[in-house]
Amino acid sequence: MNAESTGSLIAVLRQAVIDGQAKEAAAATERALAAGLAPRALVDEALIPAMDEAGRLFECGEFFVPELLVAARALKASQALITPLLAGSAAAAFGRIAIGTVKGDMHDIGKNLVVALLQGGGFEVIDLGADVPPERFVAAVAVDGADIVGLSALLTTTMLQMKATVQALEQAGVRGSAKVIVGGAPVTQRFADEIGADGFADNAAAAVALARRLMGRTA
Ligand code: B12
Structure with a gap:
């Protein structure tokens, strides 16, 4: 996988969350994971920046609560696929x-x-x-x-x-x-x-x- 397609998968996921497209966000997550992208990279480079951008749009009056809600829903569709991969198997070690x-x-x-x-x-x-x-x-x-x-x-x-x-x-x-x-x-x-x-x-x-x-x- 070259750097450009890695970057574009991340960008597609980030934009799907901002746009509140839950199905697209889930599909982009699956594609990115299948392409070998690390679950943590999807969180750090797509999901958190997407919510930051939604927050910025809310602050400047372009987004209202309904837009935030659909963005949050799209993020959760992606998160549901990523979370099991982040969770380790070691129970209660610490x-x-x-x-x-x-x-x-x-x-x-x-x-x-x-x-x-x-x-x-x-x-x-x-x-x-x-x-x-x-x-x-x-x-x-x-x-x-x-x-x-x-x-x-x-x-x-x-x-x-x-x-x-x-x-x-x-x-x-x-x-x-x-x-x-x-x-x-x-x-x-x-x-x-x-x-x-x-x-x-x-x-x-x-x-x-x-x-x-x-x-x-x-x-
Ligand atoms: C998404 C969102 C919503 C969604 C929430 C969906 C959901 N299920 O979570 C919805 C639409 C429901 C919502 C509602 C409201 N929201 Co809101 N929302 C946001 C938004 C855009 C993003 C928050 C977010 O998810 N960030 C991404 C995550 C990853 O970051 P994070 O939460 O900070 O978490 C990280 C760290 O802080 C830390 N961390 C978090 N928790 C913990 C706990 C521990 C123990 C530790 C160690 C670390 C840690 O680690 C996390 C991961 O790295 C923010 C703006 C912003 N930029 O923060 C506004 C914001 C928080 N909301 C705001 C407001 C005003 C509201 C409403 C009152 C709006 C309204 N008029 O109804 C309601 C309140 C509802 C309620 N009673 O809670 C304001 C708060 C202003 C203030 N000073 O209090 C903000 C700042 C927007 C703004 N600029 O005005 N919101």
Whole structure:
């Protein structure tokens, strides 16, 4: 495969997601995988840039919520084919992570990418989904025995739910039993420090490295 056709497959996938063409996105993903492109390259070079572009179009008033929704749906059609290839077979080698998007927040694309890479990176992942109330995170530690709690938020308003979740873990007496990591576009290291989280990462690969570090692993 030459560089040009590799680039064009990536470009076709990226454009199909921006245009909200779920079937085309799935077909382009299958073609790219069949051509030998790495699943991670499709995520890093097509899916994330596509969502960034959809966000830019939303910000400048060219896209509205319906366009974002169809773009997200197209991305998920592609993600469904890629995720099983990212997930590794090593179960729970490094520990158990419960991760979810906090209460009031429906954004789950980034969280799903983090889930896929954590699974591929040797963690057992309890995916709590989106719009997850603090008490569900508490149960994940107290009942399910999670070693790490991962909180995702994409709205400045719902970032406050991260603080509420840390407080709920404290009030339930289980804060010492699990590390808390946070992420999502508006979240910063400074915010993580302010709410007493144990770590922050601004992308899925960094989230895996962070989780490994917190479990006492070097790589
Ligand atoms: C797609 C999208 C939507 C889709 C979501 C579909 C879905 N199933 O997720 C839909 C259409 C539903 C939507 C709805 C809304 N959205 Co919206 N949306 C976006 C958009 C364009 C992309 C988000 C995304 O998926 N990015 C791609 C992923 C890969 O990046 P990511 O999420 O940041 O994740 C990475 C890292 O942050 C990190 N990470 C993520 N989570 C975690 C967790 C942990 C533990 C760690 C360590 C790391 C980590 O790793 C990820 C992978 O690398 C953003 C704009 C933008 N550029 O961010 C707006 C945006 C987030 N939305 C916005 C808004 C305002 C809304 C609405 C309120 C719109 C409305 N008027 O209804 C609603 C809110 C609904 C709700 N209650 O949640 C605003 C938020 C503004 C703000 N300051 O709060 C943004 C920034 C757009 C804008 N510029 O105005 N949205």
